[in-house]
Amino acid sequence: MSRYILRRLIAMPFLVLGIVTIAFLITTVTKGDPLTAIVAEQQMSNPEVVAAAKARWGLDRPLPERYMIYLGNLLSGDLGTSFITKRNVGTDILYRLPATLELVFAAMIFGTTLGIVLGVLAAYFRNSLIDHGARLFALFGSSLPVFWSGLGLLFIFSVMLNWLPGPGRVDARLALPPGITGFLTIDSLLAGDWTVFKDALWHLLLPAFVLGWTVSGTISRLVRANMLDVMSREFVLTARAKGASEFRVVIVHALRNTMVPTLTVIGYSFAYLITGAVLTETIFSWPGMGSYAVEAARALDFPAIIGVTIVGGLAFLVTNLITDILYVVANPRVRLS
Amino acid sequence: MSAQISSARSGAVDKAGEQEPLLSIRGLRVGFRRAGDQFEAVRGIDLDVAKGEVVGIVGESGSGKSVGMLAALGLTSKNAVVTGSVRFNGDELVGKSSREMRKIRGARIAMIFQDPLSSLNPVMTVGAQIAEAVRLHQRVTRKQAMARAVELLHLVAIPQPERRVNQYPHEFSGGMRQRAVIAMAVANDPDLLIADEPTTALDVTVQAQILAVLRSLQERLGLGLVLITHDLGVVAGHADRVAVVYSGRVVEQAGVSELFADPRHPYTRGLIASIPNLEESRERLFSIDGSPPALGRLPGGCAFHPRCIYAEARCRTEDPPLHDIGGRFSACHFATTLPPFHSAALAAAELDSGSMAP
Numbered sequence: 001m002s003r004y005i006l007r008r009l010i011a012m013p014f015l016v017l018g019i020v021t022i023a024f025l026i027t028t029v030t031k032g033d034p035l036t037a038i039v040a041e042q043q044m045s046n047p048e049v050v051a052a053a054k055a056r057w058g059l060d061r062p063l064p065e066r067y068m069i070y071l072g073n074l075l076s077g078d079l080g081t082s083f084i085t086k087r088n089v090g091t092d093i094l095y096r097l098p099a100t101l102e103l104v105f106a107a108m109i110f111g112t113t114l115g116i117v118l119g120v121l122a123a124y125f126r127n128s129l130i131d132h133g134a135r136l137f138a139l140f141g142s143s144l145p146v147f148w149s150g151l152g153l154l155f156i157f158s159v160m161l162n163w164l165p166g167p168g169r170v171d172a173r174l175a176l177p178p179g180i181t182g183f184l185t186i187d188s189l190l191a192g193d194w195t196v197f198k199d200a201l202w203h204l205l206l207p208a209f210v211l212g213w214t215v216s217g218t219i220s221r222l223v224r225a226n227m228l229d230v231m232s233r234e235f236v237l238t239a240r241a242k243g244a245s246e247f248r249v250v251i252v253h254a255l256r257n258t259m260v261p262t263l264t265v266i267g268y269s270f271a272y273l274i275t276g277a278v279l280t281e282t283i284f285s286w287p288g289m290g291s292y293a294v295e296a297a298r299a300l301d302f303p304a305i306i307g308v309t310i311v312g313g314l315a316f317l318v319t320n321l322i323t324d325i326l327y328v329v330a331n332p333r334v335r336l337s
Numbered sequence: 338m339s340a341q342i343s344s345a346r347s348g349a350v351d352k353a354g355e356q357e358p359l360l361s362i363r364g365l366r367v368g369f370r371r372a373g374d375q376f377e378a379v380r381g382i383d384l385d386v387a388k389g390e391v392v393g394i395v396g397e398s399g400s401g402k403s404v405g406m407l408a409a410l411g412l413t414s415k416n417a418v419v420t421g422s423v424r425f426n427g428d429e430l431v432g433k434s435s436r437e438m439r440k441i442r443g444a445r446i447a448m449i450f451q452d453p454l455s456s457l458n459p460v461m462t463v464g465a466q467i468a469e470a471v472r473l474h475q476r477v478t479r480k481q482a483m484a485r486a487v488e489l490l491h492l493v494a495i496p497q498p499e500r501r502v503n504q505y506p507h508e509f510s511g512g513m514r515q516r517a518v519i520a521m522a523v524a525n526d527p528d529l530l531i532a533d534e535p536t537t538a539l540d541v542t543v544q545a546q547i548l549a550v551l552r553s554l555q556e557r558l559g560l561g562l563v564l565i566t567h568d569l570g571v572v573a574g575h576a577d578r579v580a581v582v583y584s585g586r587v588v589e590q591a592g593v594s595e596l597f598a599d600p601r602h603p604y605t606r607g608l609i610a611s612i613p614n615l616e617e618s619r620e621r622l623f624s625i626d627g628s629p630p631a632l633g634r635l636p637g638g639c640a641f642h643p644r645c646i647y648a649e650a651r652c653r654t655e656d657p658p659l660h661d662i663g664g665r666f667s668a669c670h671f672a673t674t675l676p677p678f679h680s681a682a683l684a685a686a687e688l689d690s691g692s693m694a695p
Binding site: 233234235237238239240241242243244245246253256257259330331332333 | 410412435439440441442443444447448449450451452455456457458459460461462469470473474505507518521522
């Protein structure tokens with residue numbers, strides 16, 4: 001088992017290098033001229049200003065040299081300076097990433113719990129009202145665009161009913177606790193600040209549900225299909241013949257056997273949401289990675305684009321690694337290979 | 338119907354010597370509802386198993402022999418309708434709540450299934466699965482249950498049980514898995530073990546070993562054993578009594594030597610005649626003409642009549658009940674008047690030519 005994980009760990013640096021290289025090269029093949037992001041429009045005809053800008057940002061050097069410089073900086077933890085914010089991209093991302101992670105974690109908790117529960121119930125009560133209800137819920141979750149469901153839920157729960165706060169991560173008037181983890185809910189708990197904790201949690205609820213809903217749709221359908229398959233296997237009958245309760249049969253025997261494909265989807269969804277929650281972050285004014293990525297792309301802010309791409313790639317690598325490790329826990333047969 | 342039940346019961350009492358048998362099934366019927374359609378997979382099974390007795394249930398695939406036993410244990414799917422009577426130690430099981438049934442299943446009555454590859458949970462260690470069976474019915478600690486699991490693996494002759502107990506099913510061979518399944522089944526010293534085609538999925542040499550394990554446990558623990566099989570050889574070698582099932586009904590029931598020496602139902606005769614015989618080289622194996630009727634499309638009268646060489650007009654209209662013919666039972670109108678049965682090989686030749694028709 002340790003060798004299995006070790007092999008994946010050894011492969012990691014090479015995969016990271018691949019991601020960095022591709023992210024770097026993609027920006028060079030785009031048609032857009034990054035100078036438009038740096039130099040004001042009326043100065044573009046001024047060759048001196050343009051040359052100075054090129055020299056300042058290293059754009060006058062040949063591509064291989066720029067690549068080597070970038071790699072060198074990266075090794076010392078420097079992701080470069082954003083064309084737009086003029087701050088270090090790493091600093092920008094470190095500010096944005098926790099917000100996204102907090103949202104995505106919360107969404108995954110919603111989505112996974114809801115997805116697994118609905119999937120199990122739908123399979124167990126196949127063709128019943130519960131099954132049809134779960135199917136409809138999943139269908140809406142995965143097919144309603146987030147900007148529609150997000151706005152709709154905001155309108156209902158925030159505007160009409162006034163149960164939940166509007167967009168944003170926290171009430172701007174509140175003094176925030178010191179950032180230890182970057183997760184507002186956790187930091188406020190650590191600081192013992194209940195007001196901020198409650199406010200942050202209420203803000204988190206709706207966007208996390210909207211994101212989680214999309215995920216729960218996929219998971220519940222997958223769990224249902226796998227449960228139907230597993231429930232017809234003989235070991236389920238054996239468990240019943242032993243005198244196990246239905247709950248035990250379903251949860252301990254059947255559900256555990258559907259975990260491998262489910263883990264795959266959970267891992268994939270998690271990694272995807274880290275850079276893919278753009279629409280939700282936009283609608284809920286969530287200061288996360290998605291909105292940062294959109295701003296960077298719109299402005300041809302190459303260092304920021306590369307930075308976001310690398311972080312997104314790393315997110316996939318890390319979640320894949322964790323998923324692989326969990327496979328071993330979930331399925332003893334993996335341990336042999 | 339009621340005459341049939343009373344006669345069958347009196348016969349059973351003779352057999353078990355005044356006391357009620359361990360398991361007593363009367364008029365068991367299992368119907369399924371599917372898309373508004375209703376069909377019966379089991380149309381009346383009568384069966385007795387005495388304490389320490391081995392009863393074989395023989396029939397083709399789809400004859401209802403497995404479904405009947407599953408229904409007796411309350412293991413059929415939710416859309417099944419089970420009627421009739423299943424008495425276990427004098428206790429009526431049909432109509433019991435699922436909670437009450439769970440206390441009996443795995444504790445007093447255990448059941449094992451055909452495919453050892455899939456009847457163990459692939460993500461739990463073999464030991465954990467046996468320990469689970471123990472802990473579902475006995476108040477013991479996890480550790481005690483695991484110790485019991487080692488003991489049980491030893492009992493079914495699995496070498497190095499201390500090591501094996503922590504392995505997963507995929508690390509076991511097919512025969513080993515079936516041994517582990519048997520160990521799990523006897524974990525709580527049941528009174529009755531129902532084995533549903535326990536050797537069908539195994540190699541021939543392994544089959545013999547598994548049957549030997551089952552038999553030695555049966556004798557040592559004084560188990561009542563129900564062997565569901567389509568293999569007459571297994572029945573001949575191991576059962577005390579045999580029930581032959583055709584299209585959801587018991588058509589003949591007799592002691593094993595009686596049954597093979599003098600079958601009193603044409604279907605049984607056909608089955609025995611179709612056993613391959615090594616001494617006598619025949620051009621081809623005997624087989625009963627036609628195929629069993631599909632569920633819900635039973636012919637009128639005796640379900641076997643379209644394939645029966647002895648069938649007469651009466652057989653097409655009148656379904657013969659299982660009736661007592663002197664300490665044994667047959668569901669054939671001509672049970673007592675069928676021509677004498679010589680030997681399997683001879684019978685095959687005769688049945689083939691059809692010359693024995695009365």
